Amino acid sequence: MTVNRRTFLGASVAAAATLQAPAVLGAGKPRVVVVGGGAGGATAARYIAKGSKGEIDVTLVEPSRSYYTCFFSNLYIGGFRELSSIAHSYGTLASQYGINVVHDWAVGIDRDARTVTLAGGAVLPYDRLILSPGIDFVEGAVEGWDVSAQNKMPHAYKAGSQSELLKAQIEAMPEGGTFAMIAPPNPFRCPPGPYERISMVAHVLKEKNPTAKIIVADPKPKFSKMALFQEGWGNHYDGMIDWIGPDFGGDVVSVNPDAMTVTIDGEETKVDACNVIPAMKAGRICEMAGITEGNWAPVDGRTMQSRMDENIHVLGDACAQGDMPKSGFSANSQAKVAAMAVRAALTGSKMFPAKFSNTCWSLIGTDDGVKVGATYEATEEKIAKVDGFISQTGENAELRQATYEESIGWYAGITSDMFG
Amino acid sequence: MRFWGGTLIVWGALTGVAWADETAVQIGDAARGEQLFEQCAACHQVGEGAEHGIGPHLNGIFDRKVAQFEDFSYSEGITRARRDGMVWDLEHLDAYLNNPKVLVSGTNMEFAGLKDPQDRGDVLAYLRQFSASPQDIPEAAPTALAEEFELPPEILAIVGDPDYGEYLSTECTTCHQVDGEYDGIPVITGWYEEDFVLAMHAYKEKIRPHPVMHMMAARLSDEEIAALAAYFGALE
């Protein structure tokens, strides 16, 4: 008996050691690799490093040295923020949290060997991998557009140079010119994002080019905070914005970036600036890792583990989790649950029930902020909504201003929560 | 731990308890309230010709938006409550007089509070006489009874688990910076634990205004609130 048991144990320990170098006692520091230094990835890396106090080796892979937040990039377009105010670097994560920040692309994942290959050739082994690569665009989603046309018709749905380009094109529009937006189908990053952007474009045009027109072609019959936006557009930009839903052909659209035309339901219009926001899918690395189903990577909300590989956690826009909208707030919230689960798995720290929340503010005009938010919990099946609220139409100016100022506080809060 | 006066009163309909039974017709005894008002009179005037002093005059206070006088310089905390839409109805006046800083963080009203609900009822009955149209005040209806809702000492005595508090706090730090300044969202570190617990329960009961905080507090248990108070209280 005794001999048998010892033999059995011995064999299994030896096997484990050779096969997968378990991240437990004595086997060296457990290693976590995080791909993507955005709202989900930066937060996860910081929380794992901070919580484990050096017990876990954390590597963050992110090609850019400066991360431009998509959140508040619309405010930049509207002239309410400087571009530099939405740029963040990874210096503190490296110096203060001991995170190994590698500026490179992840180009391959070997799930059996548990390694990530980088474009520069390095191969990083991991015990747990966190993927938070954000979104990519579905090819062929808007007839006539592909990423090679993104300089003529920017998406500005990844912030930075795209946001700059779009802003410049809006400001260069001829007097009385036409701005068009092709809005995306669900689900997509930041449900109120396109409509906040329309508000900001209208704000700029109202000041600089008040006879200009805005056309929005939308495949969706309804959108986030619709009543609030429509009320605000009426209040601030009456008559300037023409929103064309699917009832009027907003879902039958093609564009010609060379000729600068947009065709909606067979009717061609010449435009002076055009923002194409195509349908979205999980950042390509998820597909390469073979953990997607359809366009997104399904996860178990209790730990944010991939449904297809328990050693991989997927955060933020890339994952399919249930009821949470794809937002920076959501990604940040999910990252904390994943960080807790990863630490529990690798160092045996305490595990608590997953809780999530989200609030999205949008600016409609000067000092006219609105918000929508909800709390969530994880069930076996999905992340499920618990409770929520939304700003009301007809609120007074003082409350709207307070809401806008609160969003500035939130921006400071979440960016210091991400980057230290 | 200092005693903090852990009482929140929820003014509700019909389920009268305690003192409210004897005063079903009125919120209190105005004559007695006039005497009690002497405690307020160093700072507040009320009645004909009342002017602002250390505190604003209190004519027409019922059903008025909080902090609405442009010629009085209010604290930032109470200004925030006004912007969030808080109104001086009976429930909020009662909570404020009970414990001013539990309802309004950083209020300039340096007053420990009237701990006896009867005293508050009496003072408010007195003040109500100086509100222009008391008949328009729903709470002044004869059936307006107080449902007293105490935070029992057990709840204030719960010792929070700081590890759990640390995890729970991660949900808060998306908005509340741990070492930042007021930037549109208040700083919540370094509070006395009791103040923190009471403020969170005041959000949970929707006595403090603000939809985000109502939602955040709604799903926190007593233990979780204690854990958060312990964690944030220990941060500088």
Ligand SMILES: Cc1cc2nc3c(=O)[nH]c(=O)nc-3n(C[C@H](O)[C@H](O)[C@H](O)COP(=O)(O)OP(=O)(O)OC[C@H]3O[C@@H](n4cnc5c(N)ncnc54)[C@H](O)[C@@H]3O)c2cc1C
């Ligand atoms: C206009 C606009 C407005 C918005 N406003 C708000 C708002 O007000 N509030 C809000 O909460 N959210 C807002 N959002 C949404 C928010 O920006 C996203 O939901 C959030 O950034 C998602 O976080 P993430 O970690 O999933 O992805 P991201 O933040 O996009 O981070 C992904 C990172 O991964 C990197 N990456 C991708 N592939 C690889 C790879 N193969 N190797 C290495 N690195 C890789 C990318 O460079 C990127 O830095 C807005 C979005 C837009 C477009």
